[in-house]
Amino acid sequence: MPALRVPKRKAEPVKRRLKKLGLYDGKRRPKREGEFVLLPVIEDPILRSLGYEVLPSELPLRPERQLYKNLESVLAGRLSEEELKHLRRYDIVGDIAVIQVPRELSHRVDDIVWGLRKVHPFIRVVAQKGFHEGAFRIREYSIIWGERRLETVHRENGVQIKVDLSKAFFNPRMKGERYRLAQLVRDGERILIPFAGVLPYALVIARYKRVKITAVELNREAYELGLENIELNRERLKGEIEFIHGDVFDVLPELPTHDRVISPTPRGVDALALTLGRAEKWLHYYDFVHETDVGAFRTRIMDACTMLGKECRVRVKKVSDFKPHVFKVCADVEIKGK
Numbered sequence: 001m002p003a004l005r006v007p008k009r010k011a012e013p014v015k016r017r018l019k020k021l022g023l024y025d026g027k028r029r030p031k032r033e034g035e036f037v038l039l040p041v042i043e044d045p046i047l048r049s050l051g052y053e054v055l056p057s058e059l060p061l062r063p064e065r066q067l068y069k070n071l072e073s074v075l076a077g078r079l080s081e082e083e084l085k086h087l088r089r090y091d092i093v094g095d096i097a098v099i100q101v102p103r104e105l106s107h108r109v110d111d112i113v114w115g116l117r118k119v120h121p122f123i124r125v126v127a128q129k130g131f132h133e134g135a136f137r138i139r140e141y142s143i144i145w146g147e148r149r150l151e152t153v154h155r156e157n158g159v160q161i162k163v164d165l166s167k168a169f170f171n172p173r174m175k176g177e178r179y180r181l182a183q184l185v186r187d188g189e190r191i192l193i194p195f196a197g198v199l200p201y202a203l204v205i206a207r208y209k210r211v212k213i214t215a216v217e218l219n220r221e222a223y224e225l226g227l228e229n230i231e232l233n234r235e236r237l238k239g240e241i242e243f244i245h246g247d248v249f250d251v252l253p254e255l256p257t258h259d260r261v262i263s264p265t266p267r268g269v270d271a272l273a274l275t276l277g278r279a280e281k282w283l284h285y286y287d288f289v290h291e292t293d294v295g296a297f298r299t300r301i302m303d304a305c306t307m308l309g310k311e312c313r314v315r316v317k318k319v320s321d322f323k324p325h326v327f328k329v330c331a332d333v334e335i336k337g338k
């Protein structure tokens with residue numbers, strides 16, 4: 001598979017251009033080579049006209065793609081090529097495999113369960129996921145194999161996270177994002193996390209940094225799991241976590257401002273002014289944005305800064321695909337002063 005060899009300082013703009021051209025291969029990872037970066041690309045004659053060297057290169061698959069590939073190759077003897085095309089990405093949460101079975105594969109459920117157990121011999125439950133429901137963002141699940149439970153302990157970024165998928169939101173795909181934030185945080189910071197769920201962000205940050213975190217969550221069951229998670233990880237945490245059960249819109253106005261606010265905002269909720277108002281130096285604000293509206297989203301944040309008399313620098317980062325043409329994004333807002 002080809003890669004484009006680009007000087008390090010040009011890697012980001014070239015990557016953006018490749019994405020616009022539909023030539024960036026997101027299934028593989030870029031790789032540093034001294035002062036150059038090898039960007040994974042899809043074979044196309046246009047590549048030769050971009051002014052950079054095109055090399056054959058075995059760039060590694062992203063880990064989740066690698067897992068998916070493993071399932072695909074295990075199932076290759078059982079499913080037809082046409083059927084394999086319909087296989088979807090799946091998640092492993094603790095010892096639970098969470099899958100989506102499209103209509104085209106509904107007659108192949110037993111084979112898919114067999115394949116998942118072969119690739120992940122430790123799984124004890126296979127659950128099929130439905131949609132996120134209501135303000136607490138809990139999904140509908142049906143268990144299609146194994147023990148009748150959706151509770152498990154998930155390990156990520158050096159912490160253990162007890163989850164119950166039937167009671168509280170949890171997304172294992174945000175593991176990299178949580179690690180990114182933990183790296184941005186400095187020892188000594190005071191951090192506020194509204195919409196905290198079972199505390200994945202708080203635990204990962206407190207695992208690595210000596211900080212004081214205040215987290216807020218309305219779903220009573222997520223809150224109780226979060227309290228259990230603080231105990232479960234007590235020995236590992238460098239930082240402290242205070243967890244408040246309540247509505248962000250009632251609780252935040254009563255809290256002092258914090259150095260950093262991290263808002264994993266539920267879809268469809270507008271907490272921008274509220275969270276920005278509580279942030280002294282940084283706000284990380286998550287939202288779901290159509291690819292054509294990223295500029296408007298940035299402008300909305302700049303306008304909110306102006307309204308609050310804050311001078312801000314805003315960088316919008318794509319975090320994951322949500323549905324075709326809609327991304328989950330994070331606005332990293334640096335507040336430079338009043």
Ligand SMILES: C[S@@+](CC[C@H](N)C(=O)[O-])C[C@H]1O[C@@H](n2cnc3c(N)ncnc32)[C@H](O)[C@@H]1O
Pocket residue numbers: 135136137168169170171174194195196197198199200201216217218219222246247248249264265266267
């Ligand atoms: C998108 S989830 C994020 C959860 C967690 N931060 C994570 O990443 O796993 C949003 C969370 O906000 C909670 N929530 C929704 N509305 C809320 C409100 N008004 N006040 C406090 N929490 C709320 C939901 O119960 C849910 O746990």
